[in-house]
Amino acid sequence: MSYLSLSNVTKQFGDTVVVDNFNLDIDKGEFVSFLGPSGCGKTTTLRMVAGFEVPTSGKIMIEGVDITDKAPNQRNVGMIFQSYALFPNMTVAQNIGFGLTVRKEPESVVKSRVAEMISLINLEAHANKYPYQLSGGQQQRVSLARALANRPQVLLLDEPLSALDAKIRVSLRAEIRSIQKALGITAIFVTHDQEEALSISDRIVVMNAGEMEQVGTPFEIYNFPKTRFVANFVGSLNTADAEVVDPTKGLVSVDGVQFTSAEGTKERKKGDKIKVAIRPERFSFAALQHKDNVVDAKIENITFLGSVVRIQVKIGNTNFNMDTFNNPFLELPKIGSIEQVTCSKEAVLVLDE
Amino acid sequence: MSFLSRLRKFPFWAWFWFLLGALYFILPLLATFEFSLSWDPAIPFKAYQRSFEDSRFWTSFIASNIFALITIFASIVLVVPTAYWIRLRLPQARRIVEFITLMPFVVPAIILVFGLIRVYSTPFTIPFTDIVFMQPLTQFKLGTNILVIAGYMVLAMPYMYRSVDTGMRTVDILTLTEAAQSLGANWFVIITRVILPNIRSALLSGALLTFAIVVGEVILASFLGVTAFGPYLFLLGQHRAYEPAALSFVSFLLTWFAMGLIQLVTGGQGQAAGAH
Amino acid sequence: MAQTIVNSKSNKATTNWKVWLGVVPFFLFALLFLFLPSLRLVTASFTAPDGSFTLDNIRQLFTVPVIVNAYKLSIQISAVTAIGGGIFGFLLAYSVTVGGLPKSLRSVLITFSGVASNFAGVPLAFAFVATLGRQGFITHILRDYFGMDVYAAGFNLYSFAGLSLVYMYFQFPLMVLIMAPALDGLKREWREAAENLGASTTQYWLRVAMPVLLPSILGAMILLFGNAFGAYATAYALTGGRIGIVTIQIGAQIRGDVLYNPGLGYAMAIGMVVIMAISLAGYSWLQAKTERWLK
Structure with missing residues (x-):
């Protein structure tokens, strides 16, 4: 008790x-x-x-x-x-x-x-x-x-x-x-x-x-x-409107750009309108790691926040923030350039409306 | 909630004290009013009629109102620039000026008039000679008028200064001045278009308090031999019965009017004077 | 922030005497109409009829019976009405702030108090004559409906008790005006913290609320004391100068040398100023203490 x-x-x-x-x-x-x-x-x-x-x-x-x-x-x-x-x-x-x-x-x-x-x-x-x-x-x-x-x-x-x-x-x-x-x-x-x-x-x-x-x-x-x-409310978060493309594979589409989510689309049907959420720190530049969810992103703005550098990118028509740890040797992309960014399947959260 | 616990929650003593206070407030006023009407049952407002027919009432009442207006104007001219200057440029003078504005609490009206008479009943001489260049102020009418107004200003000073100073603090006059300066305003514009409008309610409440003090004041006026409402009412009370009651009630209404307006302009923070 | 701006300004100001010119009119006014008259009374009270320095006048303040009695009476009346008005005013302020009365009654009481604390002097005296004089409204009601003849029972409006009742009319409203904000200063959290720590309502009042309020209450009562001590017009209008309080004696001395010693009259005035100054100092000291606590 x-x-x-x-x-x-x-x-x-x-x-x-x-x-x-x-x-x-x-x-x-x-x-x-x-x-x-x-x-x-x-x-x-x-x-x-x-x-x-x-x-x-x-x-x-x-x-x-x-x-x-x-x-x-x-x-x-x-x-x-x-x-x-x-x-x-x-x-x-x-x-x-x-x-x-x-x-x-x-x-x-x-x-x-x-x-x-x-x-x-x-x-x-x-x-x-x-x-x-x-x-x-x-x-x-x-x-x-x-x-x-x-x-x-x-x-x-x-x-x-x-x-x-x-x-x-x-x-x-x-x-x-x-x-x-x-x-x-x-x-x-x-x-x-x-x-x-x-x-x-x-x-x-x-x-x-x-x-x-x-x-x-x-x-x-x-x-x-x-x-x-x-x-x-907890942490900062990118949210975007999305549509279920393939419930069994966890495939969703944000303005035509496809992401794979590890969970959350099983009970949904193809064509369902949903929200996806990705934390800024789960993004990274594609050259470094992951194989899933590699997408093109246009670098819009870069903000220095101390221990973290926040990069504003545009994927499809939606703005996302990505955070990367600061270090003195950090090489940052140019504003306006197109880079490949990635996040793991687990990072793509599917939320109730 | 049960009836009993509701009863226990009822603030009996609070109501008791409140009602007792209300009675203390109201009974003397009620009694005065009742008495003022009882002169002649056929003409209920006879006492008021008679009072208002007396030309000396009007002379003294108007005189007091003029004194009040002059006192208010002179106080504002004296206090506003001083308080403003201290906030703006001379904060190290704050303590001493605040001390001075509290002095009238230490020197009550009866002492003040005593001192004024003693100082200003001797002729002014050119220092180290016996050549008189001015008659004593107490010897001519303008002189006593000046003295009585100066005395009123002293009595009203604590309230006027505090009111103005508080007004300036609440609107942060320093920042307003700096903002106006940075926008290119000159001093005249700053004072008339920025400062005065922003301390309007403080000025008004200070002015109304001064009004209440001056119109009811009796000590300065009677010892300096100046025609005013206070001494008139006092003398009337020596040999009449009903008119003084009527005028007392009127004077209560006047005080009520001034204080009510203060409540209105300051939004409920009442202030206390002390010309007793 | 604003403080640092002021300070940086003041540092500059001390190097420039010209900024003091801005307050010259005020100081001049205070000098001419406040300090000069007061100082004149001080010097005069130490001056013998032949113009030499003397302490006789001050000594006589404590020996001449009529003066000693005047001070005694003034102190008694002021103390009685300060304590009585203080307690009653506190209870009233309590009842509309934390006492549980409807909020609307609060502004009614505050407005009334503003009026009553300013309604004094001649009209107040007349109002009480109409109320509690021999032919007064309440005197009649008590006699006709309750069978109580207060004058036969020894009451007299023109006596100590009567004058105290009249003074109370402006004393307790002043207390209300001072105490209402002080009672507002009692934080709800203090009460809750006390309850949370196991204290009863009585324990909260005895150990937290009253000690916190005590300097304010004492300070306000001291102010009330001074308020009554300096009062003249009310007493004069009521008794026509037949009650021998200090202010009335001074007034008589101004009209004509009733003490047969002008110096003694000045000394009496100075004695009064000293008492008023002590009251104000006491009040300021207690006020500073509270502000420090509540800051």
């Missing part, structure tokens, strides 16, 4: 359905991300687990106990807010000890737990400072320690990194992940940043318009997106 389960959870505000029939089982110690654009219902779902919102229908259970109607202060879940939500009138140590003191834990327990948490987040030097004296990254670490001090059953993180600088965001997300692993705590992480979700999670729930689009490991979500929304 799963550790945390949400069954048939639906939330309506007035007539708007914000979360629609949400079902998810999370194992103990698992790190699950809710990924989606703003307004997709991910934060509302998280707030229902925290108890700030009451589901219109459905059930939320932790360790087999129904907590659906419990008040937030009767649950034992820790929450991290995007705005840190540290109490401005308390020092770092007082903030971390808050949950323990409202539960009337003996002072010795409070003291040792606070010390333990402060060393966990490496802020020993700042224990007696006030929140306004700390940087954003430090404040969010305090907020993490404050939530963990109560030894919560589940840790909820509501876009905890969104308010931070890019560099801190990357280092703090690694820190959150390593603390979560070390403590073996079950965590739900809400984010709209696909890179964040891919890098930090055991599993990702991609949400859109109140519904689950796909649940899977980061590897599955990125490489085998099930819907067009997931494919588009």
